[in-house]
Amino acid sequence: MSFLNAADMTGGYGKADILHGCTLSVEKGEIAVIVGPNGAGKSTAMKAVFGMLPLRGGSVTFDGEDITALTPQQRVRKGMGFVPQVNNVFPTMTVEENLEMGAFIRTDDFSHTIAQVYDLFPILKEKRRQNAGELSGGQRQQVAVGRALMTRPSLLMLDEPTAGVSPIVMDELFDRIIEVARAGISILMVEQNARQALEIADKGYVLVQGANRYTDTGEALLADPEVRRTFLGG
Amino acid sequence: MDVINALVAITNYVIIPATAYGAQLALGALGVTLVYSILRFSNFAQGDTMAFGTGVVILITWGFQAMGISFGPLPTALLALPFGIVITAALLLGTDRVVYRYYRVTRASPVVMVMVSVGVMFVMNALTRFLIGVDQINFDDGARFVINARQWREMTGLSEPLTLRSTQLITVITALIVMVALFWFLNRTRTGKSMRAFSDNEDLALLSGIDPQRVVTVTWIITGALATIAGTLYGLDKSFKAFTYFQILLPIFASAVVGGIGSPVGAVVGGFIISFSEVGLTYAWKKVATYLIPGWEPEGLVQLLSTDYKYAVSFTILILVLIFRPTGLFRGKVV
Amino acid sequence: MIRVDNLVKSFGGFRAVDNASLEIATGSITGLIGPNGAGKSTLFNVIAGVHAPTSGRVTMDGEDITGLSPHQLFHKGLLRTFQIAHEFPSLSVRENLMMVPAGQTGETLWNSWFQRARIREEEAALLKKADEVLDFLTISHLKDEKAGNLSGGQKKLLELGRTMMVEAKIVFLDEVGAGVNRTLLNTIGDAIVRLNKERGYTFCVIEHDMDFIGRLCDPVIVMAEGKVLAEGSAAHIMENEAVIEAYLGTGLKNKVKSDEQAEVMADESHGAQPGLGDEAGTGEAS
Amino acid sequence: MSASRQPGETSALRAPLFFAVLALLLVIEGVTSGWNSALGILNMGLLSAIMALGVNLQWGYAGLFNAGAMGFLALGGIAPVLISMPPTPGAFRAGGMGLIAAFAVAIIALILAAQVWRKLRIRGRGLLVTLILIVGFFAYRGLFDPAVAAIEAINPSAAGNLGGLGLPTLVSWPVGALMAAGAAWLVGKTALGLRSDYLAIATLGIAEILVAILKNEQWLDRGVLNVNGIPRPWPVPYEIDLQNSASFVKMAQGWGMDPVLASTLLVKLAFLVLFLIVVLLLIWASQMALKSPWGRMMRAIRDNEVSAAAMGKNVTRRHLQIFVLGSAVIGLAGAMMISLDGQMTPSSYNPLRYTFLILVMVIIGGSGNNWGAALGGVLIWYLWVKAGDWGPDIMTMIAAPFPDGGLKEHLVDSAAHMRMLVMGVLLLLVLRFSPRGLLPEK
Amino acid sequence: EDVKMGVLLGFTGPLESLAPAMAAGAEMAMKEVSDSGKLLDGDTVTPVRGDSTCVDAAAATAAGETLVTSDGVKGILGAMCSGATTAVLQNVALPNGMVMISPSATSPALSTVEDNGLFFRTAPSDARQGEVMADEILEKGLKSVAVTYTNNDYGKGLADSFQKAYEAKGGKVTISAAHEDGKGDYSAEVGALASAGGDALVIAGYIDQGGSGILRGALDTGAFDTFVFPDGMVSQTLQDNFGSEINGSFGQLPDSEGQGMDTYLTMAKDAGFDGTSAYSGASYDGAALMLLAMQAAGSTDPNVYKDKIMEIANGPGEKIYPGDLAKGLELLKEGKPIDYEGATAVNLVGSGEAAGTFREIEIKDDKIETVKYR
Numbered sequence A: 001m002s003f004l005n006a007a008d009m010t011g012g013y014g015k016a017d018i019l020h021g022c023t024l025s026v027e028k029g030e031i032a033v034i035v036g037p038n039g040a041g042k043s044t045a046m047k048a049v050f051g052m053l054p055l056r057g058g059s060v061t062f063d064g065e066d067i068t069a070l071t072p073q074q075r076v077r078k079g080m081g082f083v084p085q086v087n088n089v090f091p092t093m094t095v096e097e098n099l100e101m102g103a104f105i106r107t108d109d110f111s112h113t114i115a116q117v118y119d120l121f122p123i124l125k126e127k128r129r130q131n132a133g134e135l136s137g138g139q140r141q142q143v144a145v146g147r148a149l150m151t152r153p154s155l156l157m158l159d160e161p162t163a164g165v166s167p168i169v170m171d172e173l174f175d176r177i178i179e180v181a182r183a184g185i186s187i188l189m190v191e192q193n194a195r196q197a198l199e200i201a202d203k204g205y206v207l208v209q210g211a212n213r214y215t216d217t218g219e220a221l222l223a224d225p226e227v228r229r230t231f232l233g234g
Numbered sequence B: 001m002d003v004i005n006a007l008v009a010i011t012n013y014v015i016i017p018a019t020a021y022g023a024q025l026a027l028g029a030l031g032v033t034l035v036y037s038i039l040r041f042s043n044f045a046q047g048d049t050m051a052f053g054t055g056v057v058i059l060i061t062w063g064f065q066a067m068g069i070s071f072g073p074l075p076t077a078l079l080a081l082p083f084g085i086v087i088t089a090a091l092l093l094g095t096d097r098v099v100y101r102y103y104r105v106t107r108a109s110p111v112v113m114v115m116v117s118v119g120v121m122f123v124m125n126a127l128t129r130f131l132i133g134v135d136q137i138n139f140d141d142g143a144r145f146v147i148n149a150r151q152w153r154e155m156t157g158l159s160e161p162l163t164l165r166s167t168q169l170i171t172v173i174t175a176l177i178v179m180v181a182l183f184w185f186l187n188r189t190r191t192g193k194s195m196r197a198f199s200d201n202e203d204l205a206l207l208s209g210i211d212p213q214r215v216v217t218v219t220w221i222i223t224g225a226l227a228t229i230a231g232t233l234y235g236l237d238k239s240f241k242a243f244t245y246f247q248i249l250l251p252i253f254a255s256a257v258v259g260g261i262g263s264p265v266g267a268v269v270g271g272f273i274i275s276f277s278e279v280g281l282t283y284a285w286k287k288v289a290t291y292l293i294p295g296w297e298p299e300g301l302v303q304l305l306s307t308d309y310k311y312a313v314s315f316t317i318l319i320l321v322l323i324f325r326p327t328g329l330f331r332g333k334v335v
Numbered sequence C: 001m002i003r004v005d006n007l008v009k010s011f012g013g014f015r016a017v018d019n020a021s022l023e024i025a026t027g028s029i030t031g032l033i034g035p036n037g038a039g040k041s042t043l044f045n046v047i048a049g050v051h052a053p054t055s056g057r058v059t060m061d062g063e064d065i066t067g068l069s070p071h072q073l074f075h076k077g078l079l080r081t082f083q084i085a086h087e088f089p090s091l092s093v094r095e096n097l098m099m100v101p102a103g104q105t106g107e108t109l110w111n112s113w114f115q116r117a118r119i120r121e122e123e124a125a126l127l128k129k130a131d132e133v134l135d136f137l138t139i140s141h142l143k144d145e146k147a148g149n150l151s152g153g154q155k156k157l158l159e160l161g162r163t164m165m166v167e168a169k170i171v172f173l174d175e176v177g178a179g180v181n182r183t184l185l186n187t188i189g190d191a192i193v194r195l196n197k198e199r200g201y202t203f204c205v206i207e208h209d210m211d212f213i214g215r216l217c218d219p220v221i222v223m224a225e226g227k228v229l230a231e232g233s234a235a236h237i238m239e240n241e242a243v244i245e246a247y248l249g250t251g252l253k254n255k256v257k258s259d260e261q262a263e264v265m266a267d268e269s270h271g272a273q274p275g276l277g278d279e280a281g282t283g284e285a286s
Numbered sequence D: 001m002s003a004s005r006q007p008g009e010t011s012a013l014r015a016p017l018f019f020a021v022l023a024l025l026l027v028i029e030g031v032t033s034g035w036n037s038a039l040g041i042l043n044m045g046l047l048s049a050i051m052a053l054g055v056n057l058q059w060g061y062a063g064l065f066n067a068g069a070m071g072f073l074a075l076g077g078i079a080p081v082l083i084s085m086p087p088t089p090g091a092f093r094a095g096g097m098g099l100i101a102a103f104a105v106a107i108i109a110l111i112l113a114a115q116v117w118r119k120l121r122i123r124g125r126g127l128l129v130t131l132i133l134i135v136g137f138f139a140y141r142g143l144f145d146p147a148v149a150a151i152e153a154i155n156p157s158a159a160g161n162l163g164g165l166g167l168p169t170l171v172s173w174p175v176g177a178l179m180a181a182g183a184a185w186l187v188g189k190t191a192l193g194l195r196s197d198y199l200a201i202a203t204l205g206i207a208e209i210l211v212a213i214l215k216n217e218q219w220l221d222r223g224v225l226n227v228n229g230i231p232r233p234w235p236v237p238y239e240i241d242l243q244n245s246a247s248f249v250k251m252a253q254g255w256g257m258d259p260v261l262a263s264t265l266l267v268k269l270a271f272l273v274l275f276l277i278v279v280l281l282l283i284w285a286s287q288m289a290l291k292s293p294w295g296r297m298m299r300a301i302r303d304n305e306v307s308a309a310a311m312g313k314n315v316t317r318r319h320l321q322i323f324v325l326g327s328a329v330i331g332l333a334g335a336m337m338i339s340l341d342g343q344m345t346p347s348s349y350n351p352l353r354y355t356f357l358i359l360v361m362v363i364i365g366g367s368g369n370n371w372g373a374a375l376g377g378v379l380i381w382y383l384w385v386k387a388g389d390w391g392p393d394i395m396t397m398i399a400a401p402f403p404d405g406g407l408k409e410h411l412v413d414s415a416a417h418m419r420m421l422v423m424g425v426l427l428l429l430v431l432r433f434s435p436r437g438l439l440p441e442k
Numbered sequence E: 001e002d003v004k005m006g007v008l009l010g011f012t013g014p015l016e017s018l019a020p021a022m023a024a025g026a027e028m029a030m031k032e033v034s035d036s037g038k039l040l041d042g043d044t045v046t047p048v049r050g051d052s053t054c055v056d057a058a059a060a061t062a063a064g065e066t067l068v069t070s071d072g073v074k075g076i077l078g079a080m081c082s083g084a085t086t087a088v089l090q091n092v093a094l095p096n097g098m099v100m101i102s103p104s105a106t107s108p109a110l111s112t113v114e115d116n117g118l119f120f121r122t123a124p125s126d127a128r129q130g131e132v133m134a135d136e137i138l139e140k141g142l143k144s145v146a147v148t149y150t151n152n153d154y155g156k157g158l159a160d161s162f163q164k165a166y167e168a169k170g171g172k173v174t175i176s177a178a179h180e181d182g183k184g185d186y187s188a189e190v191g192a193l194a195s196a197g198g199d200a201l202v203i204a205g206y207i208d209q210g211g212s213g214i215l216r217g218a219l220d221t222g223a224f225d226t227f228v229f230p231d232g233m234v235s236q237t238l239q240d241n242f243g244s245e246i247n248g249s250f251g252q253l254p255d256s257e258g259q260g261m262d263t264y265l266t267m268a269k270d271a272g273f274d275g276t277s278a279y280s281g282a283s284y285d286g287a288a289l290m291l292l293a294m295q296a297a298g299s300t301d302p303n304v305y306k307d308k309i310m311e312i313a314n315g316p317g318e319k320i321y322p323g324d325l326a327k328g329l330e331l332l333k334e335g336k337p338i339d340y341e342g343a344t345a346v347n348l349v350g351s352g353e354a355a356g357t358f359r360e361i362e363i364k365d366d367k368i369e370t371v372k373y374r
């Protein structure tokens, strides 16, 4: 059984289902990337995995335990971390407070982790006394990822972490993601910068209309001309 | 020219009462500000919560008095205060459970929350009256004065009296302590920060492992405490009457908004601005002028505005402040 | 032509745009790139009238448009999209588009009572146009959905769609690409080129996707720390050392630093010379 | 407040159903408590509906949280006093000119100050403006005070005010709307930049100021001394006249009705017809506007002002327009209410009744939906009135099982407060089970 | 037959604290009559309460409307404040031909209002009290006073009539400033009053409303030593809360000499409410008047018994005091005339309002003491 296994998820926001039997799984220390057209249900699937969407069918197991019925904050305590696609910072709190909030469930001294995040995103250190709502789009994105890293999760879920960040920061971010994965943390992320993402992915999912269309290793997907043309922009 | 008497007159009729009144407004405004900044709505039930809390305190005070318990020179009500706080906080938590929680979970828009709080206001209003009736109640015991007019005259030989009531002193000190404590709590403690985080972005707070129920519980407990403290001090200083606690809601909101709703320091500063403008701008300077300019007995009252318009004054100030600083003096929040 | 002279915009003491001067030539698709926090969006917002500049001047075809409000600029043919999508959540997707054109007869109260026939005619035409745009953006199946329920990328498309509802002179696009599927982004790119060629729109595009910039834009302006760092053709810019250092980086490096080292360096660089350039410096040092 | 409003599936039958329920309630009221009572409730309910329509324009269409309905209502209410009361003999001669001069001075001083502030770019203009304002203020008081004293000295126990123009009361309705609109324009110019709750508090304050003026300016409307005997609008007759008219009495007896009852019913029906015409006209106009591109534009502005501005909509102008319009409708209701009551009592304006209750009507009815606002207006007024009746009954029921004595007595004595409780609980129930109102926006 | 009587008072709103004792007074009279079994054909009397809210004319009208049309009352005791009273009178009582007796609406304007002989009040017009108060103050040798009044028609009417009378007789009013009831803080008002100065402060307000706040403030700051209390201020509460601090102050209230009030107070005490509360006695009298008039007219039809009210109130005949209602009913049944005196020495003048004898009081040794009547 995989470390995270979300099987056959079905559900949506209102009456109509968005997800139709979508399945996602990640092994320990693995990077899994979800790609797909806009509105395919990628974010919805992520929310479903995190318990923010009522499921009509399917189950989620994490670390061998069935967590389908847990609330999001219980999942956080189990070791899951999530960066949503939008609204992913606390706008009227400072950058530093945002990071502190990321470490809310931690009782140990987390100053070291903060230092690591500042190291990863130096601009945040410079802006640490500024409210996150006053940052530029890309800076905000960095805060969001930094906040999630603060939890020191065993599974990190990222919904388009690189949207709006500059190439250099994106490279840095991907570097860090690889590094995090090597440390044994599983990564599940949605990306539109799909080619870069799939390059580092152990596993790739192509989601279309709430269902799995292709599932393969990152390399294999990149090599598939059909996938490249229809989903990765040629 | 009699500068001393003039100064004493101003102190006695403007500075002391306005400071005490300002502190009373500030305490109320702190409650409004807290709910606004954490739970994101204007709580119109605050005034009636204050009335309810005070009602409970009065009942307990009577109980104590009947048992012969007193608090030395301080009002017995202060002894009863902790009990009042517990009961009021329990009521608020109950209200949250049966009323507010649903709207929080369904993400109702703030104006729906405001309307809900109006509903709660109606209910609390009735509850308070069931509890303690509509009559005016004086429950102030202990030493009334720190300095009273006679002592002052004897002490100084001045013709102008000066008085300072003990409740005035207690109120001002309490307001300042509460302000500092609240500021420290929200900005420095883990719980306080998690409350701000919750108010900023509820979903993300959830994703950070912050327990929303705990945040809400703490918020209501503090609100209950603030309301009871504010209401009791107000009642001690003036007297308790359920109806006035609805009336005071308006200046309380004005204070919170002038200061910048959501900011504890703003609430206190706002309270003083409102009280000083109400008392100061409508003060009749005739007496002071007579002291300062000997031999001149002014015909009129040398009054800028008649006291009829004192509320107009505070609201005009409110509007002026908002025009030049649209989110209040201390940069409040906007939901 | 838009011309920006010595523009400064400060927030408190912080100069987000620091004495920037640039030109956007009529008929061009000008790219605007730069590290996060370089001041690109702020520059857009000043030009588009959302923020008043601290100092400096903006002219459009020789006419001073500094400090005009957004709706006035709209009427001058200056349109913009937002980096964080600003849809009208309770309006349907179609209504989001139909509300755009200015001077609709039915926008006057009086007419809404007494000019019903004319309004009906206009509405029919608008509806047709909106549906065309939606078709183009591949979201026509969502036309009756409330815009608030769209996915992140769909909202971005809607942003672009709105600029297509009127005859614009110049359109400012703030990261239309972020969060948009690359295949679709290519389509959007084609549309931009077509609008530029066929309808003579001028574009100014902020984007972090260098493929997109490279394919579309000429010239490209690079901003950093509120200033204009470089300007030229895309190819030219991508060779520029300073730009590579500050913005582009050198691709995947798979560098693994020890944390202690990183901390020391981060502290040093912060103390020595705050700014975005350090980031690249750190990278090189390892 | 940028809450996104989610769509809800609402049946097309919902509105007719609720109106049918409302009608049924009124019929039951008519049968059990008499038609006079039912019509009385309906008439005031229709006025409330007009107020709710005005607030709905502002809140429902444009998201402007105006918590100052009371002020505009009160302002509209002095129109009948100034238009349809007979003039106080000698009052204008005594102080009219003085008043006009005082206001002229005030306006000139304000304009001058504004011009100096805007046009002059010299140092110390702040000081100059302050100086102009101070001098202006004293000049104004110098002219104003004696004029007021002169007017208030005339027959103070019955008049003491300027009186009115003696024109038909119907004329005062649009005038009330205009007066409220004028005040709203001034308020809007200064306060509309404020967001959500800030605007609410500011308007709440402005309403207090307006009412304070009405309460204290005796020369205008006798202040707290009230104005009585305001004429009824054409064609509403007086009951006494009807009862004294032989033909009417005969007619009533012909229908088998008590002439007194017939006369009171007829008067209420006449008001009802007038009010109904106004309500329907307003709903028609609002619906047409809402369905047109204008309504779409307003909803867009409400959803997202920044974006609407970028799409070329002049947000400030639109806000001002709708604020003025909404206030005018509220002012109209104010004037109509005074001509229904036949008297102007400035101290009766309290925010609970005239601001919060109206907001409750709009929210419960369904903000953004005109039919909803109208429904809310009548329904909530019905409940408000009935809650006063039911309260004691409920209380007696509650108290019944208790033994006689202190507690029981206390409970029964507290019955009057049941209105608040019933109202609060009802409000909470509706908000709980239909948070977007009974007739949600489509 | 069961005769229903409306008790339309401001149970909620600014004067909500006065209403219970008034209602209790009125209902006591009704119970007395009902229990006696002597009204008409042994009719019983049932009170029906309505909430006039004091300030909300529309709500008062609606409540009145309900009383008349749905409860079918035969007379209304109320309303409480002058504004609400006028509204109910013009919109309900007049059109429906209903008798209304207000125990507490004191506005001079009500003297001249058109009422078809349906409206009466057992409270005197404020105009009269103003004169009495002016005389009293001048007799004490106080040449200048400051005045503060509750900002409603009662307070303003009283303050105006007082000022007119006082200044006509050579006194000087240094300031006449309103205060709003129901607000908590009166520092601004007290400051202005203190600055204006004067030999005494006239507080034309309510003791359990703003009047108390003003008095507290003026005492605490030492602004005035002597106070003048009109009717709204004189009550047990005044003595209880301020007794020791206001020795030497004085005032007056519409009240009558003699046994009526004493009896009433005892009766009220037995019934468990405070009979000294303002207008409580007047409420009893209002209710009693209507019921006695019914007996005299032999009909519960308001249009019939309205003509008997003045007759009953002003005599001649045997004097009827509280507790004597049964006797009164009996006498009337026998066709003998009565003169209803009641708790407040009822004597209606003009178009049906209390002529008003006033009781002058002074605070001596921490107690309210009656000085004389005038």
Ligand SMILES: Nc1ncnc2c1ncn2[C@@H]1O[C@H](COP(=O)(O)OP(=O)(O)OP(=O)(O)O)[C@@H](O)[C@H]1O
Binding pocket: A127, A134, A135, A136, A137, A138, A139, A164, A165, C011, C012, C014, C015, C016, C034, C035, C036, C037, C038, C039, C040, C041, C042, C043, C083
């Ligand atoms: N309201 C504000 N108050 C204070 N600082 C601000 C405010 N808005 C922006 N800034 C600062 O101004 C700088 C420029 O921001 P801007 O949004 O223009 O960057 P950008 O170039 O668009 O970056 P990105 O590519 O990340 O979107 C940032 O450092 C940001 O922190």
Ligand SMILES: Nc1ncnc2c1ncn2[C@@H]1O[C@H](COP(=O)(O)OP(=O)(O)OP(=O)(O)O)[C@@H](O)[C@H]1O
Binding pocket: A013, A014, A018, A036, A037, A038, A039, A040, A041, A042, A043, A044, A045, A085, C148, C149, C150, C151, C152, C153, C154, C179, C181
């Ligand atoms: N809150 C919501 N209520 C109703 N429908 C929603 C909501 N959020 C999203 N949807 C719908 O669900 C579908 C999937 O949305 P989702 O956000 O999961 O897409 P996505 O794959 O993440 O797209 P993108 O790449 O654009 O972010 C879309 O068609 C969208 O319209």
Ligand SMILES: [Mg+2]
Binding pocket: A042, A043, A044, A085, A159, C151, C152, C153
């Ligand atoms: Mg998504």
Ligand SMILES: [Mg+2]
Binding pocket: A136, A137, A138, C040, C041, C042, C083
């Ligand atoms: Mg940007």
